Amino acid sequence: MNTAFPRPLCLSADGPLRGRVRVPGDKSISHRALLFSALAVGESRVEGLLEGEDVLATAAALRAMGAQVARGEDGIWRIHGVGVGGLLQPQTALDMGNSGTSTRLLMGLVASHPITATFIGDASLSRRPMARVTEPLAQMGASFTTAPGERLPLTMRGLCPAIPIRYTLPVASAQVKSAVLLAGLNTPGLTRVIEPVPTRDHSERMLRGFGADVTVEESEHGRIISVRGEAELRPQAIVVPGDPSSAGFWMVAASIVPGSDVVIENVLMNPTRTGLVTALRMMGASIDELDRRAVGGEWVADLRVRHAALSAIDVPADLAPSMIDEYPILFVAAAFASGRTVARGAHELRVKESDRIAAMAAALSACGVGCEEYNDGLAIEGRGGDAIPGGATIATHLDHRIAMSMVVAGLHAARPIVIDDAAPIATSYPGFVDVAESLGARATWR
Template sequence: MATSPSSPAASLTAEPSHGLAGRISVPGDKSISHRALIFGALAVGETRISGLLEGEDVLATAETMRRLGARVTRHEDGTWSVFGVGVGGLSEPAEPLDFGNSGTGARLVMGLVAGHPITATFIGDASLSRRPMGRVINPLTEMGAHFHAREGGRMPLTLTGARQPMPITYRSPVASAQVKSAILLAGLNTPGITTVIEATPTRDHTERMLKAFGAHIALETGKDGALAISLTGEPELTPCPIAVPGDPSSAAFPVVAALLTPGSEVVVEGITLNPHRAGLYTTLMEMGGDIEVMNQREEGGEPVADLRVRSSSLKGIDVPPERAASMIDEYPVLAIAAAFAEGATRMSGIHELRVKESDRIAATASGLRANGIKVHETEDSMTVEGRAGEVSGGGHVATHMDHRIAMSFLVMGLAAQKPVTVDDAAMIATSFPDFVRLMSGLGASFAKQAQ
């Protein structure tokens, strides 16, 4: 019988299952949910949001917007209203801004605060406090903000925004939508034109939403193939309704579970297939996954579709490194799919995984080995030796407080020969609070472990 994990250190076991079946909707996209709250706080008037992800990360951003002066309300029908204060209208928070486990929320709000003449202290949990913030501190300092941070640019930190913010042209050294978005958010209250240049295009939710709220965004591809995103500062943002589509990173777990668990057929409804987010699904289909894209449409400026997924025999492939930016959060669950594939799957250009909620390359490799899978890792790559569906399982996996590691290995346990246990499933609530309930409704079997 499935039970929901509770805090703290709620170990959970996924048991071999058969014939997952049904239709589900996964939680709203986390990236879009964060941005909807932030841009709503910067518009003048009411922004109505439906489908908002009500995970801990996004709820932390909602509370942060309240502390910065916006009025944020959840209605009984599950929709949200944000009454914004306008660009330049943020209030100085009386208390520290607590982002829990959310690197996205922390980095985006650093950009937001950096363009305003206010001071705020940023705090988070132990995992977030280990993650690097220098990648946003450096460009925001160029724009006139001041930071007092722990060694290595880590949280907790105190940020004083620029009194006279300066526009910059910044060539990002890392493929990171968070860095790009932080700079553009700082550029909103900055006179002139702020430009970010990306060698590898990253997810473009910020640009799409800025346009929807009335900001002027210009895109230009240079002779070297790099993309320049330019924002004209000091716009008056106009509220617009936001319908948050399903999160493709959350959908990855039921999709891979259906591919791997014999006799399965599952439909996942209403997920965004933004081309900067759909790399996993392209990869799974290249591996032989039976994934049918249905009912394609556009909602809130985002391409949306339903996916019909049937159990499949997968083969190992080489995943192109240039695809990494479009699926960076999905490599742990891709590694689970690779374990069941025939032959080796090589994933390269994934150094960014070293600085996520955990070192996801190390955590994934360790979990795979604990379940009888051979894996080879380098600083920026991982090669998984597939067992053509014959995965023994039976391992106990350390999640390192990482929700995606937890869900990935629970997916493994559903299709392995023996159950797989994760040491802590409590943090799944940061992004997918209903994971156990939804998967159980499809026929997955979980058992909570006695403490």
Template sequence: MPAHRFLPPKTPLTGRIRVPGDKSISHRSIMFGALAVGETRVSGLLEGEDVMATAEAMRQMGAHIEKHGDEWRIRGVGVGGLLQPDGALDMGNSGTSTRLLMGLLASHGITVAFTGDASLSKRPMGRVIEPLSQMGASFESSPGGTLPLMMRGALPAVPITYRLPVASAQVKSAVLLAGLNTPGITTVIEPVPTRDHSERMLRGFGAELDVEEADGERIIRIHGEADLKPRQVTVPGDPSSAAFFIVAALIIDGSDLVIENVGLNPTRAGLVEVLRQMGGNIEELDRREVGGEPVADLRVRHSVLTGIDVDPAVAPSMIDEFPVLFVAASMAQGTTTTSGLDELRVKESDRLAAMAAALTSAGARVEELEDGLVIEGTGGEPLRGTAASPVTTHLDHRIAMSMAVAGLASKDGVEVDDTAPIRTSFPNFMDLLEEAAA
């Protein structure tokens, strides 16, 4: 397990960098390509361990997926054409792969075992088991509704109308994907909007999908027994990966960094808005559309940040970015208060407890509440850093990368107990940090 001490860079962060492709869009481009008839070509795919777990699972069920140069080519089997896999589908650390594939396979007449690593095996799957069971799929899970898990798909499945009890793009997507091979119309009612990559991409692949707003809720209907068409997909840069470099450039004196090709889907761009409210200088250059998604190059300059009360309504649009926002808050002037973040307790780790402990060990002043953190900033002064023992990341890639950023803005550096989990979502993170600080 490679521990690593992240030290303040000798120079500000400058120049231009490009972060890897969006994780959410990468997963979906492989899944939808595997369900289309013909060849889908994908450029900019994130080649982290999570996305590769999705690719391997789709191969086990009959899709041909291979890399040619910088492009991935996927020959699909058609909706309803997935084959019974020979063995269990190993999801590694990927909650997205697990929940979306459970949905996809719920309306196929096959039986599948899902397994995962120690961290994934603690994560709750009951939230997708419930609606998929209503559609006719059956499940035998480990105690507490976790992996390992055996699932029998239903053929034909039953279309349902499902109101999301929690704001979760993964649950929404699981039900919509189950609806692809279900006769009739499957409906999801979303009280709070969540990331909408599934809806945008399903339409792009030719599914019949309608979205309407009524009484402040989104109502999404998918017409079953869909016929997906192959397409060219260009994956924009992942805003959740860009987040670490945005915060680093804001808090490291003298920085002026351009992060190219960042996806700015409004259901994902909450962090940029919150950092601007705190006084962050983040400029959008060359705003454009790539594959149905808004994209821009972001120029980020060192800024004096001020603590704010973060509106809990933005939480779904930046749920994965809170750990690195907590780092920015620890360097701001005054107090930052966050609430409505219960969802962070059931991520790869309990991210509220993990970040409270990690930042406290690095010298930040943090109070942990039931559903958020209250952070008293240093007013721009560097954090002390960790001296006695390394920060515990709990095998969580976002804790590791957030505390790496904290180390860049500390006096003595921050030691992280294990950098291996970073490979799940951002394989070249360490190289890009060196490049930006060179």
């Protein structure tokens, strides 16, 4: 991501948003499709891959470790894998850009291979702590040299054979769970992860499709996910459904701009990812599911979203794992609701691409929205459907979700809301501004 020349951006809407949009492929599934394909023997094909900077960082790292990863002229990605245990020593540092997902999952991959890899990233990623993933991987035998605070740059040395472990997640994290499972693929015996609070389950679903011996059972301590190494993965043809996190921006935009009527096509409806839909419906949003269907083992639907009067709620804390990336745009929805919305139980927001609790509290406050900050969330005083005052330039802290959330807020603001830099948006949604304009919004570059 080039941050040398910031590109301030403002979105505005002179009337309703209308039309049909198709959001990019789901980011979580895109990362995993590349990773598991790189460990299969033979050619896997991936259609609908998210071609944002985060996923491209994963693709580049896998190439550096021996996999053939290429996009065809037909838009289909073809991956020739090296097999479990077949990763090669990278000759240079692996540049993760802004992608925490790439970093944590690739660390899991390397942990059980006899190679050494150095991970570097941009300024934002280099501030994010990695201790929650180095801890279980160290128990499996990997060793680490990190910057102070368990941060990047980070060099790790994998161990082969690694040691199978039984690990209970101290906080709900699909990334940590998936990193341990990835390490377990090349570890003799059973590697188990216990999650007291269920998180997104794409790794478990997809690994089964690739032929791994993965079991999931319920216990009094939570879900126990087990993988048996040393696995042999079979190549697959994968269709990536639309990212619900990206769809969330248009759900909220259509909900808050009077007269809007938007259909968002092919949205992933995995129950571990639909927390935002649940929360918005609790607030009174008009979200209808059209043509619900199964694609590649996942449920998808087209979502029709129309403008609606939103009411404040106490957001159930148990929704957090299923909408952790969508809290910034939920906070925007709350700014237009009637009453005081309280959203807590989201400690994880403090260690995302930015401190998303502090960043959104500052952004909304600067735009005239009353906020109270907690250690695990926000309380937001809604405007009852009226335009928020706006008139601020927002610091995005190199965070794509802060950037997109606040330009959506500007669609129904009395005065322009400008984000300081739109460049980070490309990490997950390269076509975001074009889609906004196709729905009737006006983009102004400052």
